[in-house]
Amino acid sequence: xxxxxxxxxxxxxxxxxxxxxxxxxxxxxxxxxxxxxxxxxxxxxxxxxxxxxxxxxxxxxxxxxxxxxxxxxxxxxxxxxxxxxxxxxxxxxxxxxxxxxxxxxxxxxxxxxxxxxxxxxxxxxxxxxxxxxxxxxxxxxxxxxxxxxxxxxxxxxxxxxxxxxxxxxxxxxxxxxxxxxxxxxxxxxxxxxxxxxxxxxxxxxxxxxxxxxxxxxxxxxxxxxxxxxxxxxxxxxxxxxxxxxxxxxxxxxxxxxxxxxxxxxxxxx
Amino acid sequence: xxxxxxxxxxxxxxxxxxxxxxxxxxxxxxxxxxxxxxxxxxxxxxxxxxxxxxxxxxxxxxxxxxxxxxxxxxxxxxxxxxxxxxxxxxxxxxxxxxxxxxxxxxxxxxxxxxxxxxxxxxxxxxxxxxxxxxxxxxxxxxxxxxxxxxxxxxxxxxxxxxxxxxxxxxxxxxxxxxxxxxxxxxxxxxxxxxxxxxxxxxxxxxxxxxxxxxxxxxxxxxxxxxxxxxxxxxxxxxxxxxxxxxxxxxxxxxxxxxxxxxxxxxxxxxxxxxxxxxxxxxxxxxxxxxxxxxxxxxxxxxxx
Numbered sequence: 001x002x003x004x005x006x007x008x009x010x011x012x013x014x015x016x017x018x019x020x021x022x023x024x025x026x027x028x029x030x031x032x033x034x035x036x037x038x039x040x041x042x043x044x045x046x047x048x049x050x051x052x053x054x055x056x057x058x059x060x061x062x063x064x065x066x067x068x069x070x071x072x073x074x075x076x077x078x079x080x081x082x083x084x085x086x087x088x089x090x091x092x093x094x095x096x097x098x099x100x101x102x103x104x105x106x107x108x109x110x111x112x113x114x115x116x117x118x119x120x121x122x123x124x125x126x127x128x129x130x131x132x133x134x135x136x137x138x139x140x141x142x143x144x145x146x147x148x149x150x151x152x153x154x155x156x157x158x159x160x161x162x163x164x165x166x167x168x169x170x171x172x173x174x175x176x177x178x179x180x181x182x183x184x185x186x187x188x189x190x191x192x193x194x195x196x197x198x199x200x201x202x203x204x205x206x207x208x209x210x211x212x213x214x215x216x217x218x219x220x221x222x223x224x225x226x227x228x229x230x231x232x233x234x235x236x237x238x239x240x241x242x243x244x245x246x247x248x249x250x251x252x253x254x255x256x257x258x259x260x261x262x263x264x265x266x267x268x269x
Numbered sequence: 270x271x272x273x274x275x276x277x278x279x280x281x282x283x284x285x286x287x288x289x290x291x292x293x294x295x296x297x298x299x300x301x302x303x304x305x306x307x308x309x310x311x312x313x314x315x316x317x318x319x320x321x322x323x324x325x326x327x328x329x330x331x332x333x334x335x336x337x338x339x340x341x342x343x344x345x346x347x348x349x350x351x352x353x354x355x356x357x358x359x360x361x362x363x364x365x366x367x368x369x370x371x372x373x374x375x376x377x378x379x380x381x382x383x384x385x386x387x388x389x390x391x392x393x394x395x396x397x398x399x400x401x402x403x404x405x406x407x408x409x410x411x412x413x414x415x416x417x418x419x420x421x422x423x424x425x426x427x428x429x430x431x432x433x434x435x436x437x438x439x440x441x442x443x444x445x446x447x448x449x450x451x452x453x454x455x456x457x458x459x460x461x462x463x464x465x466x467x468x469x470x471x472x473x474x475x476x477x478x479x480x481x482x483x484x485x486x487x488x489x490x491x492x493x494x495x496x497x498x499x500x501x502x503x504x505x506x507x508x509x510x511x512x513x514x515x516x517x518x519x520x521x522x523x524x525x526x527x528x529x530x531x532x533x534x535x536x537x538x539x540x541x542x543x544x545x546x547x548x549x550x551x552x553x554x555x556x557x558x559x560x561x562x563x564x565x566x567x568x569x570x571x572x573x
Contacts (some may be wrong), residue, residue: 020377107369268323
């Protein structure tokens with residue numbers, strides 16, 4: 001065997017080994033989501049059912065139409081998106097921080113698996129939970145309203161990309177977190193307000209011009225609007241702009257995650 | 270070939286603590302080496318750097334000639350680590366923990382399961398494979414970490430105090446297991462507080478203190494450097510007064526126990542002759558501490 005063939009073989013086996021390592025993290029994360037389904041899948045189902053009953057049903061009747069749809073139909077995409085954002089974020093932040101807290105992140109640190117695959121593995125766990133919750137909430141929504149799915153491809157791609165984005169956000173939060181309080185601060189004080197102000201419950205066109213412009217600084221607005229466009233065909237924002245913003249955030253967050261893991265921030269002393 | 274080659278390794282933590290002051294430490298392939306030192310000496314920092322859990326400040330580390338700065342993934346593939354603290358997910362099953370670890374090293378799932386079965390059986394954990402790991406005893410948890418460290422069949426196994434808090438029966442069975450895998454060709458580096466363990470198992474010893482290797486070499490040769498040994502003599506009858514034992518440093522601990530320091534230049538038979546002259550009968554004799562412990566204390570406390 002020549003030197004170049006040998007190098008090629010080593011490269012190929014490394015590639016295969018990396019794929020197996022990545023697959024192992026994904027399986028481990030998905031099994032975790034399903035094993036603790038009472039913590040991961042049931043709470044969003046209950047809280048979103050309450051949102052549908054209270055906001056969509058009781059209050060929505062008095063609100064009337066929004067964007068040409070009943071209020072229930074208008075908020076359904078927003079509520080699905082809110083669940084995807086929260087669950088993909090919380091999944092990665094709790095799983096990765098748990099592994100740091102219990103020191104079993106060292107199982108990965110001592111392994112030859114490259115950091116970018118560790119990031120992608122945890123991210124996939126968050127994406128799977130985000131998608132599972134999205135499907136669950138969509139089924140619940142169908143009990144309350146009719147969803148048309150005007151642009152299926154946009155709907156599905158926006159859900160996946162949003163789950164990717166917030167999984168990466170959760171990972172960065174977990175990397176920096178030193179105690180359990182640090183895990184809840186971002187979702188409580190940043191994520192939830194941004195979600196509420198991101199057009200889940202209303203069209204930003206209802207706001208004065210100044211607050212419309214302020215709302216445009218909220219990245220969640222672009223995801224909610226793009227998803228609503230996919231389902232209902234109405235949006236506060238241009239779909240191209242929404243995709244560009246989402247992809248830009250994903251790229252930025254992935255680079256930050258990789259830089260943090262390569263430097264060992266929060267992991268290596 | 271050197272399994273581990275460390276040169277000029279230094280580590281200063283962010284808080285200014287200097288953990289390692291440029292150590293040189295080599296371990297040949299197939300060796301069984303003990304890295305000894307008091308708490309805070311730099312043992313765990315050294316292991317942490319080798320296994321990439323700690324960033325080094327300067328120096329080079331090579332594992333089977335793979336430099337951790339340039340070929341970290343290859344170096345990592347050669348190492349199995351059994352850390353000091355329990356570091357597996359205690360809500361997972363032992364079988365899953367070992368299979369997943371194999372996966373992180375790129376071992377296909379089918380083979381990973383076969384290996385997990387092999388090592389869990391060898392470490393008497395097969396019956397516990399489906400239990401929640403949190404419910405395992407302390408000794409079982411340590412053995413589980415050994416099984417996990419071996420599942421990718423490393424060439425170098427590093428154990429950081431693997432028998433801490435483990436009862437003597439399990440400790441001895443772990444010693445037998447480690448001896449067996451070392452004979453099969455795995456290079457082993459062990460840190461321990463049980464110096465009896467190091468003396469029994471390790472052909473080579475390095476002693477680290479205040480971030481510096483103060484001595485390293487073959488265990489037997491280092492023990493020969495011991496200039497004095499302390500023996501404890503148990504007497505048949507109570508002794509009212511200590512007889513004159515010229516040339517020997519003797520302390521009477523109680524009326525039936527003496528402690529005698531015997532230097533290398535002295536003959537222990539001479540001591541017994543003097544005792545016999547005064548009709549003092551010795552019932553039994555033992556080393557006060559094991560010989561490596563004596564060497565360790567003398568070196569670390571600067572008593573030479």
